[in-house]
Amino acid sequence: MSGPRVVLGVSGGIAAYKACELLRRLTESGHDVTVVPTAAALEFVGAPTWAALSGKPVSAEVWDGVHEVPHVRLGQTADLVVVAPATADLLAKAAHGLADDLLTNTLLTARCPVVLAPAMHTEMWEHAATAANVATLRSRGVLVIEPAEGRLTGADTGKGRLPDPEEIFEVARDVLARSGAGGAGRPGVGVHDLAGRQVVVSAGGTREYLDPVRFLGNRSSGRQGYALARAAASRGAEVTLIAANVDLTDPAGVKVVRVGSTAELRDAVLTATASADAVVMAAAPADFRPTEASEVKIKKADDGSAPSITLQQNPDILKEISTHRARPEAVIVGFAAETGDATGSVLDLARAKLARKGCDLLVVNDVSGGAVFGSTDNEAVILGSDGSAVDVPHGTKSALAHLIWDQVVTRLT
Numbered sequence: 203m204s205g206p207r208v209v210l211g212v213s214g215g216i217a218a219y220k221a222c223e224l225l226r227r228l229t230e231s232g233h234d235v236t237v238v239p240t241a242a243a244l245e246f247v248g249a250p251t252w253a254a255l256s257g258k259p260v261s262a263e264v265w266d267g268v269h270e271v272p273h274v275r276l277g278q279t280a281d282l283v284v285v286a287p288a289t290a291d292l293l294a295k296a297a298h299g300l301a302d303d304l305l306t307n308t309l310l311t312a313r314c315p316v317v318l319a320p321a322m323h324t325e326m327w328e329h330a331a332t333a334a335n336v337a338t339l340r341s342r343g344v345l346v347i348e349p350a351e352g353r354l355t356g357a358d359t360g361k362g363r364l365p366d367p368e369e370i371f372e373v374a375r376d377v378l379a380r381s382g383a384g385g386a387g388r389p390g391v392g393v394h395d396l397a398g399r400q401v402v403v404s405a406g407g408t409r410e411y412l413d414p415v416r417f418l419g420n421r422s423s424g425r426q427g428y429a430l431a432r433a434a435a436s437r438g439a440e441v442t443l444i445a446a447n448v449d450l451t452d453p454a455g456v457k458v459v460r461v462g463s464t465a466e467l468r469d470a471v472l473t474a475t476a477s478a479d480a481v482v483m484a485a486a487p488a489d490f491r492p493t494e495a496s497e498v499k500i501k502k503a504d505d506g507s508a509p510s511i512t513l514q515q516n517p518d519i520l521k522e523i524s525t526h527r528a529r530p531e532a533v534i535v536g537f538a539a540e541t542g543d544a545t546g547s548v549l550d551l552a553r554a555k556l557a558r559k560g561c562d563l564l565v566v567n568d569v570s571g572g573a574v575f576g577s578t579d580n581e582a583v584i585l586g587s588d589g590s591a592v593d594v595p596h597g598t599k600s601a602l603a604h605l606i607w608d609q610v611v612t613r614l615t
Contacts, residue, residue, distance in 0.1 A: 214242020277311030287321030324360030365454035397438030424448030
């Protein structure tokens, strides 16, 4: 295979079976994958399974194929090393440079980006020793994804669940794309430029209910906001994603706060921005809400008349957090979905909105004809309060997300 060379490490946790799905996604998308399990991982998923799915021999021992020096060669030639699941034991060994099997030797010799996806019981993840090991690894440029919250082994529930394999795959592909397949240097150089930063991203569209059935809303799918959250996580940030009525898989390593109405979105944003280095308001809040919502379904009238609904404006969240900043040095990004009208072009209206809102950057989408909504692609112009304008040609929402973070990083530094 001629695709990027990926070492998929698998350590000994019950979530090892989920790595099979990650392996399938990597191989089907053209990556050349070598699976390196630990001896404990082979107790959960046998070597024949890994060999069949990867098309390569599988071993956990440094003594197999010694003439090829696998304990050095694998790390030296890899474009990416991703370990999923990464147990507390594996994190401890990696942080302290222990090398007692093929996987830990590979981690020591890797000169490419390294992504670790932890999975363990909540008590183990929250233990001071694990926290210290994670901090050490992150300080060295390793991307340690935050585990998800949910059902663990047995009846336990809490933080420590392996993120969805599809989302780990997206992180791996994102890191590869930013580092460049075949890139050299110590792990993480030029990739994790948001490490140590706290960022907030909002996504989706709010709903203002007229009655228990009907609501005022919009067509926002939340895809761009989710792409922004995923991109920030892959660049090392601690991400809080505030999702309004979004039906998408949670991005790996991201804290998700779910809201429904604009008032709920405002409360969540104000809470999260108190300690944020950057805020990206990609959500589409409803501009209006009914003065009163009916407690019962509004019925059709027999005479064919329509009910009269009185609306009032919702709070302007972007303007509020821009003009009354919890942290003066924070970078605040807004979005503008414009169509242009008799008063001006899309960019004319967007520049006026940028000045009115008071944010640092405004991402402008021309949504004439319903463009952008629900699509996996996007195109935009990123306007800066300093008068700058960056044209982003048609491409994936992930690509746009990284260009937005590029602009944010420049202003943070």
